[in-house]
Amino acid sequence: MPLPPLKKIGIWTGAFEPQPMSVVKNAVAELEQLGYGAVWYMEAFGRESLTQAGLLLSAASHIVVATGITNICGRDPVAMAAAQKTLSEAYPDRFVLGLGVSHIPLVQQLRGHEYEKPVTKMRSYLDAMDAAPYQSAAPKATSRVLAALGPKMLELAAKRTDGAHTYNVTPEHTKIARDTMGPGSALVVEQAVILETDAGKARKIARNFLAMYLTLPNYTNNFLRLGFTEDDCRGEGSDRLIDAIIAWGDISAIRARVDDHLKAGADHVCIQALPADPKSLPMKEWQQLAKALIG
Numbered sequence: 001m002p003l004p005p006l007k008k009i010g011i012w013t014g015a016f017e018p019q020p021m022s023v024v025k026n027a028v029a030e031l032e033q034l035g036y037g038a039v040w041y042m043e044a045f046g047r048e049s050l051t052q053a054g055l056l057l058s059a060a061s062h063i064v065v066a067t068g069i070t071n072i073c074g075r076d077p078v079a080m081a082a083a084q085k086t087l088s089e090a091y092p093d094r095f096v097l098g099l100g101v102s103h104i105p106l107v108q109q110l111r112g113h114e115y116e117k118p119v120t121k122m123r124s125y126l127d128a129m130d131a132a133p134y135q136s137a138a139p140k141a142t143s144r145v146l147a148a149l150g151p152k153m154l155e156l157a158a159k160r161t162d163g164a165h166t167y168n169v170t171p172e173h174t175k176i177a178r179d180t181m182g183p184g185s186a187l188v189v190e191q192a193v194i195l196e197t198d199a200g201k202a203r204k205i206a207r208n209f210l211a212m213y214l215t216l217p218n219y220t221n222n223f224l225r226l227g228f229t230e231d232d233c234r235g236e237g238s239d240r241l242i243d244a245i246i247a248w249g250d251i252s253a254i255r256a257r258v259d260d261h262l263k264a265g266a267d268h269v270c271i272q273a274l275p276a277d278p279k280s281l282p283m284k285e286w287q288q289l290a291k292a293l294i295g
Contacts, residue, residue: 003143003162003186004064004093007037008262009293011286012068012167012190012270017046018279025059027281032063034290040068040098040165040190040270049074050083057091065091068165068190068270069100069147072121077128084129088139098165099125100147118218119152126160145188149173149222151180158185163267166190168210168219170244171260173226178265189266191257194248194274195285201276202248207236209274210245246274251292258293 011031016024031039039056043049049070056065072080080097087095101118146157148164154177157164163186166177174189181187192209196202213219220233223241232238247257254271261269271293273285 002141003096003145006064006186006188006268007035007294008268009036009258010038010040010064010066010188010268010270011036012040012272013282014042014044014272015275015279015281016041016052017044019281021055023281025055027283028056028059028063028065030283031286032060034286035294036063036286036290037268038064038066038096038270040066040188042068043070043074050080050087053087053095054090057087057094062094064094064096066096066145066165066188067098068167069098072099072101072125077125078132080125081129081132082134082136084142084144085134085139086136088142089137092140095143096162097142097144098147099144099161100165119156122146122153123156123160126156145186148177149218150225151176154180158182162186163188168192168213168245169222170226171257171264173222174261174264174266186267187265188268188270189261190270190272191261192246192272192274193254193257193285193289194246195251195254195288196248196276197250199248203239203242205274205276206242206246206248208278210237210242251288254289255292 028039049067053065053067084097101122144161145163145165146153146161148154148157154164158181164177165188167190177187194202194205214233214237223233228241232241247254258269271289273282275282275285
């Protein structure tokens, strides 16, 4: 089934994790009032993804809630399918299930599973989800996308789901993804942004954010496919890499990067605002971005 109607601009955030759920629910209600079309959020070391989806959906009336992403090693396909259908029936046209294979450390060290070939694993997981029994009240529709970077996962997303969710990518990657998937699949692109015009300050925030991702082969391999070098990916990352992956500067610079993704074929861009304090809730930044990007 197609995705719920999505406005062009949404929010992607990991900033909910340090906050009490009462604060998070208030934030979701405000994001809805600001006009954002969707809120995408992480699953890693904190709250369980699908439980949190129910809490966020209950906090507002129409904003779409989307997982970015739910780790398929966190629950078996029957449980995943049942949770998706439960939420989709309770909140029609408001829930998008983003699925991903995650990364070796999060799968093997954190969860104790074996990390398998990503595309093969995801294909068999989707097969099992589609075959899972469900005897409760059925939703009218369900929506799912795959976390995808490389061509094979993008192709699988186009064939077996409603589209792809990309992360830490450039507008050039967005064009490649659109060309790979064709016109019929949704392409949801995350874009990290920093509202800071001082290059030194902005790049420091960016490097603190990108440091973990530079240890994960799924991302560094994609950077190499995009033409960056191993030197670009070493240590804290080169200025060239930092500036290409993370948009920083004034509002016009942020808007230009978002427009580049949309022109390259993105259907929906979810903005990840990075404040100077990574543990803070970037409500001020979300408010400023809404005025500029939504009106």
